[in-house]
Amino acid sequence: MKIVLDANIFISALFRGGNPKKVLERAINKTDELYISKEILEEIEDVIKRPKFHAENEKIEYIIKSIEDISEKITPKNKIKNGSRDINNNKYIECAMAANANFIISGDIHLLELKQYKKIKIITAKEYLEI
Numbered sequence: 001m002k003i004v005l006d007a008n009i010f011i012s013a014l015f016r017g018g019n020p021k022k023v024l025e026r027a028i029n030k031t032d033e034l035y036i037s038k039e040i041l042e043e044i045e046d047v048i049k050r051p052k053f054h055a056e057n058e059k060i061e062y063i064i065k066s067i068e069d070i071s072e073k074i075t076p077k078n079k080i081k082n083g084s085r086d087i088n089n090n091k092y093i094e095c096a097m098a099a100n101a102n103f104i105i106s107g108d109i110h111l112l113e114l115k116q117y118k119k120i121k122i123i124t125a126k127e128y129l130e131i
Helices: 007-015 018-028 038-048 057-070 087-099 125-130
Strands: 002-005 033-036 071-073 103-105 120-123
Touching (some): 007 038
Parallel strands (some): 103 120
């Protein structure tokens, strides 16, 4: 499957484990094709830099590089106007559209409430693992 992960899935996978970690492991093992954009990487980096994660610069760089290594980095060409109620989430839809992805996997209520954008299903990590 072609997938795009929301930043909160990456953060949960890296710092908490559980279903998000299982989804990320599928990408690491090349069971799924993971797509990412520069904007998504920037959000992940911004979140990891928050004091609550106690991540040193070296660790942050390692995490970002590791994500780049397991992902196909693409540059979305089209901006969408009416996607998520939270326009900051549109970067996930734009990346998924550019990648022709099957799924966006997220824990964000604003993305999840869409359920689908065109042919792209938007689901939780748990729902994805149940498919």
